[in-house]
Amino acid sequence: MMLRAIGDRSTWRVELAVAVFLIAFPWVFPIIGGYANLATRILILGLFGIGMDLIFGYTGMLSFGQAAFYGTGGFVTAYLLSTGMLHNTLGALAAGTIAAACCGMIIGYLCLRQSGVYFAMLTLAFGEVFYFLENSPLAKWTGGENGLPGLPKPVIPLGFTTLHVQSNLALYYFVAILFFVGYWVARRIVRSPMGAVLRAILENPARAAAVGHNVPKYKLAVFTIAAAYxxxxxxxxxxxQGYMPPDAFSIDQSGEIIIMTIIGGAGTLIGPLVGAGLWSYLREALQNLHGVGAFWKLILGLLFIVLVTLFRRGITGGITDSIGLFRVRRRTAAAHVEEAPAVSGEVQP
Amino acid sequence: MNWHLIAAQLLNGLALGSILALVALGLTITFGLLGLVNFAHGVFFMVGAYAGFVTFQYTHSFGLAVLMGALVVLVVGIVVERVVIRLFYRRPPEDQILVTFGLAIVIVEIVRAIFGGKTQLFPMPSWGMGATNLGFLVYPNYRLQVIVIAAITLAAIYLVLYKTRLGLIVRAGIDDSLIVNILGIDVTKTLLAVFVLGAMVAGFSGVIDAPIVAVDPDMGASVLIESFVVVVIGGLGSFSGSILGGIIAGEIISITTIWAPDYAQVMLYLAMALVLILRPQGLFGTEGRL
Incomplete structure (x- = not known):
């Protein structure tokens, strides 16, 4: 269904496929032992991963600090809702998203003073700052090591009526709608002129700057967008969860979203969802297997190393690449799928 | 104001800083020659600590524990380099980071599977117990010894890097690895040696630090991040930068702990942000190295 995520012509078909998948997922997933709550969790990680994919898969910036923004958005939303300051769930989500984007802008400004390995190290270090801040200095508001419990079920006033999202399935569709909007926006971004500049930065930052694009500004913009996601x-x-866990700020969280994005396939937008699905599903499935349960992370870690070593574009990328081999391309402009893996070692004329 | 407390914290900062300097130096050596930022560096620290821990349990000899810590990491380092890392020298830095990050996860999980996830106390060696009266302050022996051990090790690494043939190649490689290749030096062996040297320094530091911090499978992660901060402050690829950066980082943590323990870590990262704004290449880094 997501095979055409990097397609060339049919814009709306990909969105339609994703929409159909999102609607059908909780009904199909139980066949292999999944359930609505696991599906919801996968979508949340998939949405988180879209941001990761925008900065890493499309722009080539490897951030190890995305948990900082995940946690910030989470705790701001959770604080507003659990204290009753806001009853409108969407309002609280918007506030959390804006707060995360603001943090992203500040951290991005600092980290983007460097690139490459330095950037990765800096984002990791700044990610840790947020973890420590949540843990003690801000514990009065965040609950420190205990996190914030007592979040109500979503309440969405629509003007004429107020929706109360109660069941697990309803919650899934609430998240699925937001995921779809997030996916649609991200796809618009990567297919826009801005997306073209981002890919130019991925392929060759110096050349992108030389033809007159303000590279730092674009990088900061996409970093801020990723923080919002x-x-x-x-x-x-x-x-x-009805509860905001402090783990959201942990380095493990930053690492896991990278792993999911890579396993699923960076530079595809839908890849992180695939990776999150595989990660979460395998985790559940392996944990229930007798004798293997304790090793789930080891197994996924080995899979990750193999993918990084051999299949740099992950599962989704591998599928789209092999399909691409059989497809006759009508326009050369659409051929970026094949160019993408070879970008890094390229020698400039 | 309690001057004894401040003096004690200054010394604590020096002890912490000298460990950080050692770990960061390993990171910097690997980066300097191989151009590889090793996200598994903290894991070598942890593996060293565990190897030392097991050896100490059986032999009650701290000397043997340190030796085994370094040797086990030597073996792990060789295996990791030969099987995985060597495939990545020509890959983009992002790939190198990702694969070492994956290696770190796998090694941590292996250690967790063998030893369990519990924090285990590493007993103090008998000669490290007790305290010394320094005249103005009574201070635990072991921390003083850590400072001395770290200083000797740093001096030894300095001698290796600046007075031996290997060191000459390493430094030449940092300046211009292409020319070193052209001069017909067996780069593969040198790469392996440098990678393993960096790893062993981390393993060694792990054993030395273990009696102070206790061992657990995740102990490498925080050390890794702090040594990143050290190299950002000192300048990645700089010998003196690692040492000065390590001591600065150790002192910032210890001194802040006196007044606001909650902010000790936060302060460290603020200092890093300050260095980044004022001098992005680090105190001893040279512009345009990266």
Whole structure:
């Protein structure tokens, strides 16, 4: 269904396929032992991962600090809802998203003073700052090590009526709608002129700058957007669990979203969802297997190393690449799928 | 104001800083020659600590524990380099980071599977117990010894890097690895040696630090991040930068702990942000190295 995520012509078909998948997912997933809550969790991580994919898959910036924004969005949303300051769930989500985007702008400004390995190290270090801040100095508001419990089920005033999202399935569709909007926006971004500049930065930052694009500004913009995605996903996590865990800020969280994005396929937007699905599903399935349960992370870690070593574009990328081999391309402009893997070692004329 | 407390914290900062300097130096050596930022570096620290822990349990000899810590990491380092890392020298830095990050997860999980996830106390060696009266302050022996051990090790690494043939190649490689290749030096062996040297320094530091912090499978992660901060402050790829950065980082943590323990870590990262704004290449880094 997502095979055409990097298609060339049919814009709306991909969106339609994703929409159909999102509607059908909770009904199909139980066949292999999944359930609505697991599906919701996967969508939340998939939404988080879209941001990761925008900065890493499309722009080439490897951030190890995305948990900072996931946690920020989550805790701002959770604080507003659990204290009763806001009853409108969407309002609280918006506030959390904006807060995360603001943090993203500040951290991005600092980290983007460097690129490459330095950027990765800096984002990791700044991610840790947020973890420590949540843990003690801000514990009065965040609950410190205990996190924030007591988030109500989503309440959405629509003017003429007020929706109360109660059942697990309803919650799934609430998250699915937001995921779809997030996916649609991200796809618009990568297919816009801005998306073209981002890919130019991925392929060759110096050349992108030389033809007159303000590279730092674009990088900061996409970093801020990614932080917003992390923020809304964090907010949804708290609402979904009824509890905002401090783990959202941990380095493990930053690492896991990278792993999911890589396993699923970076530079595809839908890849992180595939990766999140595989990660979450395998985790559940392996944990229930006798004798293997303790090793689930080891197994997924090995899978990750193999994918990084051999299949740099992950599962979705691998599928789209092999399909691409059989397809006759009508326009060369659409051929970026094949160019993408070879970008890094390229020598400039 | 309690001057004894401040003096004690200054010394604590020096002890912490010298460990951080050692770990960061390993990171910097690997980066300097191989151009590889090793996200599994903290894991070598942890593996060293565990190897030392097991050896100490059986032999009650701290000397043997340190030796085994370094040797086990030597073996792990060789295996990791030969099987995975060597495939990545020519890959983009992002791939190198990702694969070492994956390796870190796998190694942590293996250690967790063998030893369990519990934090285990590493007993203090008998000669490290007790305290010394320094005249103005009574201070635990072991921390003083850590400072001395770290200083000796740093001096030894300095000698290796600046007075031996290997060191010459390493430094030449940092300046211009292409020319070193052209001069006909077996780069593969040198790469392996440098990678393993960096790893062993981390493993060694792990054993030295273990009696102070206790061992658990996740102990490498925080050390890794703090040593990142050290190299950002000192300048990645700089020998003196690692040492000065380590001591600065150790002192910031210890001194802040006196007044606001909650902010000790936060302060460290603020200092890093300040260095980044004022001097992005680090105190001893040279512009345009990256």
């Amino acid at each position: 992390a923020g809304i996903a964090g907010g949804l996590l708290g609402i979904f």
